[in-house]
Amino acid sequence: MGEQWGFYFDPDSCMGCNACAIACKNRHDTDAGHVDWRRVETVSEGEFPDYEETNVSLSCMHCEDAPCEEVCPTGAIEKRESDGIVTIDREKCIGCGYCGWACPYGAPQYGDDGLMQKCNLCLDKGPGSGADAPSKNEQQADGEALEPACVDECVGDALDAGPVGELLDKASQEAAERFEQNRTNVIIDSTGENSVTGMQGVRQATEDS
Amino acid sequence: MSDIATGSDLLWIARGHWEIFIATYLFLGGLSGGAYLTSVVSSELFRPRARGPDEIFACEETSRWGAIVGVLAIAVGGVALLSHLGAPLRALTFPVLFSNFGSWLVIGTWFIVLFALFVTIEAFWLLFGEEHAGSEGLSYVPRWIVARIDDALPLPEGWSIVAALDWLADRLRPTGRARRAVHAVGSVAAVGVIVYTALLLTDVSVVPLWDRQYLPIVFLMSGPSTGISAALLGTVASGGGLSRTNHLFCLADDALIAVETVTLVGLLVALSSGGPAAEQSYELLLSGAYFPHFAVGVLALGLVVPFGLSMTMTGLVRFTDVEHRWGSAFTGGFALKYVLVLAGGFLLRYALLFGAVKQPLGVP
Numbered sequence: 302m303g304e305q306w307g308f309y310f311d312p313d314s315c316m317g318c319n320a321c322a323i324a325c326k327n328r329h330d331t332d333a334g335h336v337d338w339r340r341v342e343t344v345s346e347g348e349f350p351d352y353e354e355t356n357v358s359l360s361c362m363h364c365e366d367a368p369c370e371e372v373c374p375t376g377a378i379e380k381r382e383s384d385g386i387v388t389i390d391r392e393k394c395i396g397c398g399y400c401g402w403a404c405p406y407g408a409p410q411y412g413d414d415g416l417m418q419k420c421n422l423c424l425d426k427g428p429g430s431g432a433d434a435p436s437k438n439e440q441q442a443d444g445e446a447l448e449p450a451c452v453d454e455c456v457g458d459a460l461d462a463g464p465v466g467e468l469l470d471k472a473s474q475e476a477a478e479r480f481e482q483n484r485t486n487v488i489i490d491s492t493g494e495n496s497v498t499g500m501q502g503v504r505q506a507t508e509d510s
Numbered sequence: 511m512s513d514i515a516t517g518s519d520l521l522w523i524a525r526g527h528w529e530i531f532i533a534t535y536l537f538l539g540g541l542s543g544g545a546y547l548t549s550v551v552s553s554e555l556f557r558p559r560a561r562g563p564d565e566i567f568a569c570e571e572t573s574r575w576g577a578i579v580g581v582l583a584i585a586v587g588g589v590a591l592l593s594h595l596g597a598p599l600r601a602l603t604f605p606v607l608f609s610n611f612g613s614w615l616v617i618g619t620w621f622i623v624l625f626a627l628f629v630t631i632e633a634f635w636l637l638f639g640e641e642h643a644g645s646e647g648l649s650y651v652p653r654w655i656v657a658r659i660d661d662a663l664p665l666p667e668g669w670s671i672v673a674a675l676d677w678l679a680d681r682l683r684p685t686g687r688a689r690r691a692v693h694a695v696g697s698v699a700a701v702g703v704i705v706y707t708a709l710l711l712t713d714v715s716v717v718p719l720w721d722r723q724y725l726p727i728v729f730l731m732s733g734p735s736t737g738i739s740a741a742l743l744g745t746v747a748s749g750g751g752l753s754r755t756n757h758l759f760c761l762a763d764d765a766l767i768a769v770e771t772v773t774l775v776g777l778l779v780a781l782s783s784g785g786p787a788a789e790q791s792y793e794l795l796l797s798g799a800y801f802p803h804f805a806v807g808v809l810a811l812g813l814v815v816p817f818g819l820s821m822t823m824t825g826l827v828r829f830t831d832v833e834h835r836w837g838s839a840f841t842g843g844f845a846l847k848y849v850l851v852l853a854g855g856f857l858l859r860y861a862l863l864f865g866a867v868k869q870p871l872g873v874p
Contacts, residue, residue, distance in 0.1 A: 345519070371610075371613070372713060374616045374619070376609045395600050396597050397601075397615060398527035399527075399615055401527035402528070402716075403715075404716075406523065407523040407868075414596060415596020
């Protein structure tokens with residue numbers, strides 16, 4: 302198994318500007334409007350004057366036990382051993398929408414053609430690209446790895462991407478422990494009060510029930 | 511997500527990947543399997559014990575209607591399923607393309623293929639053959655249609671599609687133990703189709719409404735219940751509304767309705783305290799956007815009213831002689847019951863799809 306790649310996200314540094322989502326759309330030329338490989342959601346808590354908002358930048362979590370892969374009838378969805386990225390081969394996709402229901406994060410998107418598309422951690426450009434791309438580790442060794450557009454355009458350095466081992470080095474101990482308890486390939490960190498522990502915690506609770 | 515009351519500090523995930531075509535398909539899949547089971551039970555259990563020409567006629571009509579409804583429902587359901595897909599033509603290559611046998615969609619597809627084969631053969635055997643030539647009964651409509659096609663086509667003298675089908679049916683139709691074995695395998699496939707439509711949903715762990723403890727039982731009751739209703743609606747239309755066959759199937763349907771109702775209540779109780787998404791589904795179904803579909807359409811008109819109507823008519827048949835004096839009223843009553851069960855069965859799938867809410871992500 303090759304080194305696993307993933308995202309790092311710090312909600313305390315996210316200002317909710319949507320630059321990541323727009324950059325992703327531009328890079329992959331996705332359908333306007335309703336197809337969002339990456340999106341920014343704002344979650345509110347409390348009432349004025351004790352009111353807080355947390356911005357969350359969400360895309361595919363590239364889960365270790367990807368539920369979308371488990372339900373896909375054709376095997377079009379693959380959790381790659383070479384780099385841990387979950388890809389979709391649109392030549393095999395029948396557009397049944399089953400993966401959309403199975404995903405806890407709302408990552409699978411369906412464009413005008415009805416076929417699934419989602420974040421491929423910028424293995425390549427465009428819907429469905431990356432399914433047969435070389436490992437991100439190989440791409441990096443060859444100096445050909447694309448930096449994910451969302452990371453590239455993030456104004457507040459809230460997003461990062463890379464081998465999970467490297468990302469864990471910059472994460473807090475709490476975030477690292479959380480990650481070990483429920484391994485997606487996204488490390489969610491927080492240095493302040495706005496933590497998104499529940500993003501992984503809820504999924505854990507769902508699976509335990 | 512506009513139809514749910516989103517609370518604070520929760521990140522709600524979009525849903526609604528399946529539309530009315532899938533609700534239709536789930537309904538017709540269960541109905542088709544149930545109709546085939548009705549046909550087999552009528553042929554294997556009721557027909558051998560039937561006494562008198564009227565009772566024999568009712569049994570045979572029920573068998574035929576069950577098989578015909580089964581074929582039509584699985585065919586229309588299959589089209590509904592395909593029409594929802596992004597690449598329907600690609601899906602037709604399923605023997606090669608569907609490689610993930612851990613997916614219920616793949617397991618279900620093979621159940622459907624096997625079942626479609628058995629139900630089609632059963633309908634063929636029940637409609638064609640020398641013994642059926644000149645037989646009376648509304649369920650012979652498909653045979654009548656083929657005969658009209660026969661008349662319309664410029665076939666050579668002495669050629670007839672009906673005669674050819676009769677010849678073929680008589681040579682392919684097994685008898686005795688072999689026929690029972692075919693019915694047994696077909697019934698296993700029918701139950702597979704009915705149950706898989708539930709397991710397809712319960713395999714999605716992030717939707718509490720699709721509870722893996724309750725939903726398979728609900729579908730296992732609802733499928734045969736709607737199948738009985740569709741097949742016996744045909745029998746009633748054929749003039750068998752006052753037959754013992756109809757009464758027995760109606761009582762069996764009542765038992766299914768009772769178990770289904772209790773199971774649905776259990777599901778609702780579990781939802782009422784099952785966390786944010788479960789509680790949102792509970793609200794949607796019992797007081798929110800899908801109150802008319804679920805509370806009124808499923809619980810009241812699809813379960814309670816048909817059960818009450820059936821119990822009332824059964825009591826009157828058992829303890830009075832009004833059935834013979836008011837025969838047409840009873841026939842209408844049975845027909846109404848079956849129509850309500852069918853409508854409720856469809857609305858159940860509709861409400862279960864559209865009332866489904868995904869577990870939100872917590873942002874404490």
